[in-house]
Amino acid sequence: MTNPRSLLRPAVGMLLAGTFVLAGCAATPAAAGGDDSEADVTITVTDMSYQPAEVTIHPGDTVEWVFDDGGLPHDVSGLDEMEGVLQSDLMTEGTFTFTFDEAGTYTYTCTPHPMMLGTVVVEAP
Template sequence: MRTALLASVLLLATGCASEPDVDATVHISNVRFDPQEVSIPLGGTVEWQFDDEGLLHEVHADGVFDSGVNGDSTFRFTFDTPGDVEYHCSIHPYMSGTIHVS
């Protein structure tokens, strides 16, 4: 029992239970997505970094993902379906972007 507990702690400490690698990063600042378009491989992960001086945003693609309202954190999503995914900020609908998954 003690050995199993120690093995679990070691797995967590070595990063085996960490989040997926990021294939593309989108910065949210100055009320825009930068870059607006990114290309990733199938199974790739995109990370959105909310850095707009606390201004609230919500990254959203209908039926695919929703970051929830956020002002100063990050949101990651892994894409398991090929194609183009258009997304926007539901608070600022003029903010939009595209993820190309191939």
């Protein structure tokens, strides 16, 4: 007769493997604010700067930041009225997206490198 525990071992192994796969997916930064739309503008975080440093968009447009600075950790951290609203995790790679809904000029920085500054200008249509 087959031991019931021997039947459980493969099932437990598959369950654990699936958990690790899903955990790896969850660790990848996703769109901010539940926005899954494609980016209208892309900013690259490289060479200790945001490139381009200033972009102009329209309300409802999505900006994507691509982190590619040789493993150096950076983030996108809103200043003034965007403090705590425009905020990515500290990242060495991957992307962060944010959709700007209202016209205005929004400045952001990198928390560990405050000399890094960027601006998003949202022009009314």
